[in-house]
Each structure stands twice: as C-alpha cells, then as structure tokens.
Amino acid sequence: MSLLVKICGLSTPETLEVALEAGADMVGFVFFPPSPRHLSLDAGRELGRQVKRRALKVALTVDADDAALDNIMDALSPDILQLHGKESVARLRDIKQRFGRPVMKAVPVATSADLAVLPGYAAVADRILFDARAPKDATRPGGLGAPFDWHLLENLDLILPYMVSGGLHADNVAEALRVTGASGVDVSSGIESAPGVKDPEMIKAFIRAARASQDTSQELSVR
Numbered sequence: 001m002s003l004l005v006k007i008c009g010l011s012t013p014e015t016l017e018v019a020l021e022a023g024a025d026m027v028g029f030v031f032f033p034p035s036p037r038h039l040s041l042d043a044g045r046e047l048g049r050q051v052k053r054r055a056l057k058v059a060l061t062v063d064a065d066d067a068a069l070d071n072i073m074d075a076l077s078p079d080i081l082q083l084h085g086k087e088s089v090a091r092l093r094d095i096k097q098r099f100g101r102p103v104m105k106a107v108p109v110a111t112s113a114d115l116a117v118l119p120g121y122a123a124v125a126d127r128i129l130f131d132a133r134a135p136k137d138a139t140r141p142g143g144l145g146a147p148f149d150w151h152l153l154e155n156l157d158l159i160l161p162y163m164v165s166g167g168l169h170a171d172n173v174a175e176a177l178r179v180t181g182a183s184g185v186d187v188s189s190g191i192e193s194a195p196g197v198k199d200p201e202m203i204k205a206f207i208r209a210a211r212a213s214q215d216t217s218q219e220l221s222v223r
Ligand SMILES: O=C(O)c1ccccc1NCC(=O)[C@H](O)[C@H](O)COP(=O)(O)O
Pocket: 008, 009, 028, 030, 032, 035, 036, 037, 060, 061, 062, 084, 131, 140, 141, 142, 143, 144, 145, 146, 165, 166, 167, 168, 186, 187, 188, 189, 190
C-alpha cells in the first residue's frame, strides 16, 4: 500500500498550492477556534474549491455537534471527517450515518493503556490517526508539535489503516514510519515557521522525506 501524506492546518491559498503541487495526498483544514490554524466557513469554502480533487480534503473537528458538521459539510464538502475530540464510538457511528463520509478517529497516545480504546473505534472508524496525547493544560487536543513514543505501536495488530502524527518533521518522519509501520503520516507544526504559519520549503522537505522513506522501505521489501 502506498504511503499517504497528510499536510494539516493549511489556511492560505499559497501554502495550500505548495502542498498540492508537492504531492500531498490529504490536505487538512482545522475548524476549532482555539487553534492558530482555525478556518472560518468562508475560508474553508474558498480553500476547498482550490483543491479541485488534487488531494483528499480532511475536515478536522473537536467534539463538533451536528449543526457545526452540517455547516462544514456545506462549506468544504470534505472527503474525510477527522474527529479529534472525545467522540464516543456511538458518536462516530451517528456521524458516519448522518454525513455519509469516512471517519478518521484521532487516538491520543502517551502510554500503552491509551491503545485500549482501539477495538471499539476500529469497529466503526475508517482510519485511525495516532497523535501525541496533549498535556492537561493544553488549549487544544492536537497540533502541538510533540511526538509520542512510536515504539508503543511496534506490535500493533490493527485491521484498519492508520497514520502517525505528533511532532513529525522532515528529519524524523522516516524513523517514525520505520518504527510504527504506519501507512500514513500527518504533520502540522513541523512545517511551520510560527504557530499557524506554514513554510513552503518545510512543506516540500517533509513530503520529499516521507516519499524517500517510502521508496527505501519498498526497495527493502523486494530484496
Ligand atoms: O492543528 C491543530 O491546531 C489542531 C487543533 C485541534 C485539534 C487537532 C489539531 N490538529 C490535529 C492534526 O491532525 C495535527 O496535524 C496533528 O495533531 C499533528 O500536529 P503536529 O504535532 O503539530 O504536527
């Protein structure tokens, strides 16, 4: 399976275009007001139009209610709903039924105990995003630029495809993939010059590094 690269927290036409032209498979748009990457619905609509099916549009929400999700669906028409809050398995089921879109559930990881939620989510979600668990005083549950211990995923037995995120950047993404065996990577802070300010050269470097590690693992697998 080829590696999926998600560039998250895009908020300007210029950096969105850089990510698309560099070959991002997924582009993530944050709808969570405390985030420095938060988008208004109008901004989401404009950026969504720019994608023109060159990548999958991921709408990122945190414990959003149906009204908020309705508005996001209308504005962005996302290909995937990324649920990054405390959404229950039943809530995931409701959202899938109501909105008819694949759901990627973010699972915060700090210790192996955090993986106990996987069987429930794996029965409903379409993909899992492993992210570093946010500190208790954090203003948001993700996008914090901090990694978790990737070795916690070393012996993972998960039927669903999963992505690894949390503190990734061009210099560590190959190791994150080697250790976790993830089929996707996701980055936000690691391609920013300041919180919420995406850097074109960092975006391109991250995608190059992820693709290079994909090529290496494919070469090794055919030996
Ligand atoms: O990016 C945010 O600001 C954000 C806010 C609230 C919930 C989730 C958020 N981001 C989720 C993502 O998918 C990030 O790409 C992921 O947490 C990795 O972030 P980073 O460690 O900054 O690369």
